Amino acid sequence: MRHDRVFILILWLIGILAAAQLAKIAVLATSLADTFGLSIALTGLLISLLExxxxxxxxxxxxxxxxxxxxRSLIAGLAILAVTGVAEAYASGAAALLAARVAEGMGYLLVVIAAPTLIAAIASERDRASALSLWSTFVAVGMAVGSVVTGVAFATLGLRGAFLLWSLLSLSAMVTVLRFPAAAPSVRQARAFPDVAAWIATFGFGLYTTFICALTMLFPSFLVERAGVSSPLAGFATGIVALGSVPGAVVAIGLARRGWLDGKRTLAIIAVSLLAAAAAAPQVFAAGSAPNAILWTSAAWALWISFSSGIASPIVFGRLPLLAGARSATDPRIALANGLITQFGAGGALIGPPLGGLVVMGWGWGGLGLLVAALALATMCALVAAELEAAGVVASRAGAGNRSLRERNGQVSTISMRSE
Incomplete structure (x- = not known):
């Protein structure tokens, strides 16, 4: 395996490590609430503070x-994760724990922006889109890995030991990054904002995280309420649904490797995948009255939504450098575009569950299905608009380049005529 691909794999694993911190607190929530006397509201805040x-x-x-x-940002982010893990392990009260979680969120932010920026810088032209599509799976895989590892660590090492284990893993990742040569310039670069297409696409990604988080975060409650299943079984079913985005990403990576993520084919893939998700959304909450039917039928439809929409979302990551108007692999527009996709994505993750809860309170579970469908269609419109905007910019620049070439040729011809 080439060295650049090894580094890309390591960066993806580091992203999984960072995303595992989302699941860490969720798994430890009951113990933390008992230890620090946290209310349900404070426990929920503690979980979401990372975003x-x-x-x-x-x-x-x-x-x-x-x-x-x-x-340097990646190293700093991993250092913060390592330090805050120790601070959480030895927190003396709820305030100290919340403060450590806020700081941990800043470390997470640095990691999830720096890692894809480095991937874009070191990947070959042929591998870049598929490498960034692979990166897009880090949250789903990280949530699954984080849940399993934290559960095992808590059972064997206790609450403090679980925190210290994640701190040690973050420190090990930082040491690993220090052993690699700089993959992109570390000097100050001129600031350049991404093109409009990147703003539209990252906003579309925010719409995607809004509906996928509303679906997955409220799905356990739906199964407990309507199917009468236990919380562990509802959590297991939801975990399978969340992981459905991974094979969707595999499809997107395969398409990128074949060079199919360009022009009209990209528009077609985005439209088909998100239309399929929107069509399935009302079916998730329209199952019959039999508990088993609700469990299996609803889970199957939700898994389909996760899979089909999971084809479209990695395309945003894979094409982000192009949509941002980057002129090179180390163009600062890429870092800003990664910041945008993080901001909109995190915003969607924060907004989705409470918005879905309000809809369920007002219109029932069927209303949530309609909300997910509407947001899936809105996501499709935004991503298609971004692609059309980028195509227009590329065509405009090509036209300007041709005009400039003709003008230079005309100047040469004039000079030649004068010399004669």
Missing amino acids: VGGALFGLAAGMALGWIGAR
């Missing part, structure tokens, strides 16, 4: 990346 940094400072972090360098 607050991205929702508020994603673009700012992307701008900072262009100044201090992606590699």
Whole structure:
């Protein structure tokens, strides 16, 4: 395996490590609530605080990346994860735990912006789209890995030991990155904002995270309420649904490897995958009255949504450098675009569950299905609009280049005539 592919794989694993911190607190929530006397509201806040940094400072972090360098930012992010893991392990009270979680969120933010920026810088032209599509799976895989590892660590090492294990893993990842040479310039670069197409596409990705988080986060409650299943079984079914996006990403990676993610084919793939998700959304909550039918039928439809929409979302990551208007693999527009996709994605993750809850309160579970369908269609419209905008910009630049070439040729001809 080539060295650049090894580094890409390591960066993907580091992303999984960062995303595992999302699941870490969710698994330990009951023990933390008992230990620190946390209410349900504070426990929920503790879980979601990791995304607050991205929702508020994603673009700012992307701008900072262009100044201090992606590699340094990645090392700093992993260092913060390592330190905050120790702080969480030895927190003396709820306030200290919440403060450590906020700081951990900033480390997470640096990692998830720096890692894809480095992937874009070191991947070959042929591998870049598929490598970034692979990166897009880090949250789903990280949630699954984080849940399993934290559960085992808590059972064998206790609460403090589980926190310290993740701290040690973050430190090991930081040491690994230090052993690699710089993959992109670390000097300050001129700031350049991404093209309009990247703003539209990353907003579309935010719509995607809104509906997929509303679906997956509320799905266990639906199964418990309507199918009468136990919470562990509902959680297991939801975990399978969430992982459905991974084979969707595999499809997107295969398409990228074959060079199919360009022009009209990209538009067709986006439209078909998200239309399929929108059509299935009402069916998730329209199962019959038999508990077993609700469990298996609803889970199958939800899994289909996760899979089909999971084909479209990696395409955003794979084409983000192009949509941003990057002129090179180390163009600072890529870092800013990664900041944007983090900000909109985190915002969607924060908005989705409470928005879905309000819809269920007002219109029942069927209303949630319609909301998911509407947001899937809105996501499709945004991603298609981004592709059309990018195509127009590329055509405009090509036309300007041709005009410039004709003008230079005309100047040469004039000079030649004068010399004669």
